[in-house]
Amino acid sequence: MLRKHGVVGKFVEFYGDGLADLPLADRATIANMAPEYGATCGFFPVDDVTLRYMTLTGRDAEQVALVEAYAKAQGLWRNPGDEPRFTSTLALDMNEVESSLAGPKRPQDRVSLGDVPAAFDASNELEVNQAQKPHKIVEYTDSDTGLTHKLTDGAVVISAITSCTNTSNPSVLMAAGLLAKKAVERGSETSALGQSLTGTRF
Numbered sequence: 685m686l687r688k689h690g691v692v693g694k695f696v697e698f699y700g701d702g703l704a705d706l707p708l709a710d711r712a713t714i715a716n717m718a719p720e721y722g723a724t725c726g727f728f729p730v731d732d733v734t735l736r737y738m739t740l741t742g743r744d745a746e747q748v749a750l751v752e753a754y755a756k757a758q759g760l761w762r763n764p765g766d767e768p769r770f771t772s773t774l775a776l777d778m779n780e781v782e783s784s785l786a787g788p789k790r791p792q793d794r795v796s797l798g799d800v801p802a803a804f805d806a807s808n809e810l811e812v813n814q815a816q817k818p819h820k821i822v823e824y825t826d827s828d829t830g831l832t833h834k835l836t837d838g839a840v841v842i843s844a845i846t847s848c849t850n851t852s853n854p855s856v857l858m859a860a861g862l863l864a865k866k867a868v869e870r871g872s873e874t875s876a877l878g879q880s881l882t883g884t885r886f
């Protein structure tokens with residue numbers, strides 16, 4: 685939505701009464717992904733959630749009080765019902781948000797979860813020399829286990845749960861852990877360091 689609107693070189697502020705229920709970890713995740721939606725930066729107004737985070741991370745009471753007083757004096761404090769004046773605004777209906785994946789080839793290509801199989805097939809058809817490409821099963825023997833696996837187009841042979849921006853968000857860490865657990869239950873094998881998942885059966 686933000687890329688479509690065009691926010692390159694812009695400062696994007698997220699506002700609204702819904703922020704009262706948005707934890708700081710989630711705010712940080714959204715703001716920290718500004719490069720993903722093309723903005724110079726993304727940020728949230730200062731409010732009680734901000735002050736609680738400052739206290740939680742060891743700031744003394746005097747500094748917390750100073751930040752609160754400064755934000756209110758400068759008009760940066762978020763009050764319920766506030767409607768700041770912006771160059772332009774966008775509204776997101778959370779009821780319209782659906783699970784999606786990026787790809788299958790470019791991270792900026794968002795595909796709804798239910799459309800992934802069709803998107804993969806369509807992408808596969810665009811391969812160079814697709815008509816001449818043999819659709820044969822490739823057999824792979826694991827040198828460690830001696831097991832032989834049959835690989836077809838679209839087989840998952842290595843996967844990893846990684847992030848350069850969201851690794852401090854507790855809810856994202858929990859989701860990654862549950863995903864890894866499901867992958868192992870379905871036959872994936874973990875690496876020696878336990879930081880990635882590899883396997884051929886998902």
